[in-house]
Amino acid sequence: MSSKSKNRRENEWQSAWLNTDNCNCPDKESHSKDLHKICSICKGIMHKDVRINLNSNLLHHFAWNKDNSKPKANGGTNRKDNLVAMHPWCNQEKIQFSFWKINIIL
Ligand SMILES: [Zn+2]
Ligand SMILES: [Zn+2]
Numbered sequence: 001m002s003s004k005s006k007n008r009r010e011n012e013w014q015s016a017w018l019n020t021d022n023c024n025c026p027d028k029e030s031h032s033k034d035l036h037k038i039c040s041i042c043k044g045i046m047h048k049d050v051r052i053n054l055n056s057n058l059l060h061h062f063a064w065n066k067d068n069s070k071p072k073a074n075g076g077t078n079r080k081d082n083l084v085a086m087h088p089w090c091n092q093e094k095i096q097f098s099f100w101k102i103n104i105i106l
Helices: 003-018 028-032 095-105
Strands: 036-038 043-046 065-068 083-086
Touching: 003 065, 003 083
Parallel strands: none
Antiparallel strands: 036 043, 065 083
């Protein structure tokens, strides 16, 4: 991968994080460092450092991944303003994560 496309992908992660709603939990220190956001689907907390790829097997309550806010199937684009952060298991389009949801509910 060229460093240019690597930078573009890094920008996409940053944009997804920025486009996502801020957290309201009592941990003010984490908020001052922009470490918490709220999952765009379930409104649960995500931690900035637990960013994972979709092929990761990491199981963590605060894990997050980026996805299109408006699905491409509904006319959404790959533009930065269409990216948001969400839990991997909340991502309806990524059904391979449904087993995580089961683990967490149990
Ligand atoms: Zn918080
Ligand atoms: Zn969620």
